[in-house]
Every structure is written in structure tokens, then in C-alpha cells.
Amino acid sequence: MKRKDIVPTQIERQMRDEDFIVSKTDTKGIITYGNPIFIEFSGYSEAELIGTQHNIIRHPDMPRAAFKLAWDTIQAGQEFFAYVKNMSKDGSYYWVFAHITPDFDQSGRIIGYTSVRRCPKRSAIEALTPVYRQMLEAEQAAGARDAIAAGTKVLVDLLNLKDMSYEALVFAL
Numbered sequence: 001m002k003r004k005d006i007v008p009t010q011i012e013r014q015m016r017d018e019d020f021i022v023s024k025t026d027t028k029g030i031i032t033y034g035n036p037i038f039i040e041f042s043g044y045s046e047a048e049l050i051g052t053q054h055n056i057i058r059h060p061d062m063p064r065a066a067f068k069l070a071w072d073t074i075q076a077g078q079e080f081f082a083y084v085k086n087m088s089k090d091g092s093y094y095w096v097f098a099h100i101t102p103d104f105d106q107s108g109r110i111i112g113y114t115s116v117r118r119c120p121k122r123s124a125i126e127a128l129t130p131v132y133r134q135m136l137e138a139e140q141a142a143g144a145r146d147a148i149a150a151g152t153k154v155l156v157d158l159l160n161l162k163d164m165s166y167e168a169l170v171f172a173l
């Protein structure tokens with residue numbers, strides 16, 4: 001079944017405090033490793049996950065601009081933190097607080113990425129849900145070609161209003 005055929009449901013799976021959801025990808029975002037909790041939350045088998053694009057668990061409520069910011073940051077060799085809403089194979093959703101880092105070889109070249117996710121704070125999910133919704137609405141109104149710029153503008157306007165960097169905002173939630 002393709003991700004686009006999955007109907008999102010209102011059923012939530014919640015991470016436990018002691019959980020760490022870990023996955024690794026190559027430089028193109030193809031999954032190369034997932035720990036047992038990653039496999040459990042995704043609802044897919046390990047065989048279905050390995051070798052597949054990480055967007056297999058993308059939730060349609062997530063704005064594209066969030067992933068653009070993530071990729072720009074990690075491809076520049078930096079770490080990235082984000083609250084992400086993911087979708088399991090059965091259409092249920094689960095929120096995570098993700099930390100993505102580049103993996104380097106001995107010469108400093110990026111050879112892939114690792115993401116470690118922890119249980120997110122409820123207050124952060126509540127604060128971010130309307131922000132992601134506004135970003136998504138702006139993206140949908142702008143159309144495919146201008147979507148990322150429109151979604152990014154919503155986020156940048158919010159950061160300017162709060163006079164905060166993206167990372168400061170994430171940790172203030």
C-alpha cells in the first residue's frame with residue numbers, strides 16, 4: 001500500500017517517556033536502519049522500511065516548509081531539532097521531538113543522517129499544531145510551485161514577531 005492511499009485517522013499513539021525512536025538514512029533520505037521502537041510506531045515491518053524513502057511515515061498535516069528547513073540545515077552539516085507529526089501504516093498518528101544529525105566520514109564528508117526522537121511535551125504539541133496548520137494552509141493556497149516559500153514565510157513572520165531563532169523557539173515550547 002502506498003502512503004498516499006492511507007487514510008489518516010484521529011487515533012493517536014503516544015511515545016512513552018523511556019522511548020527513543022531511532023532511524024538512519026543515506027544522503028538521499030532512504031532508510032538504512034530503524035530500531036525496534038521505530039518499527040513498532042511506524043506499523044511497517046523492517047523489510048518494508050529498509051530501502052524506502054523516510055517520507056513513508058510523513059503525515060499530510062506536516063507543512064513542506066518544515067522539511068525544507070530540516071534538509072537545508074542537515075545538508076549544511078548542522079544538527080536540527082523539530083516537533084514532527086508522523087503517520088503509521090494504519091493511518092494513526094504520533095508526535096515526536098526529533099533530533100537529526102549528519103553522519104560524517106573521516107574526511108568530513110556527509111555519508112548519511114541519524115534521527116533520535118523522544119517523547120514530546122504536550123504543551124509544545126498544542127502550541128505548534130496551529131502554527132503547522134497555518135503553514136499548511138498558506139502552502140495549499142500558494143500552489144505547488146510557491147508552497148515552500150509561503151509556508152516558510154508563516155514561520156519566519158512568527159519568529160520575527162517573537163524575536164527568536166527557530167531553535168530558541170523549539171526549546172522555549
Ligand SMILES: Cc1cc2nc3c(=O)[nH]c(=O)nc-3n(C[C@H](O)[C@H](O)[C@H](O)COP(=O)(O)O)c2cc1C
Nearest residue numbers: 024025029054055057058059067086100113114115
Ligand atoms: C534521518 C532522517 C529522519 C527523518 N525522519 C522523518 C520523520 O520521522 N518523518 C517525516 O515525515 N520525515 C522525516 N524525514 C524527512 C523525509 O526524508 C522527507 O523529507 C519528508 O517526509 C517530506 O517528504 P517529501 O520530501 O516527500 O515531501 C527524515 C529525514 C532524515 C534524513
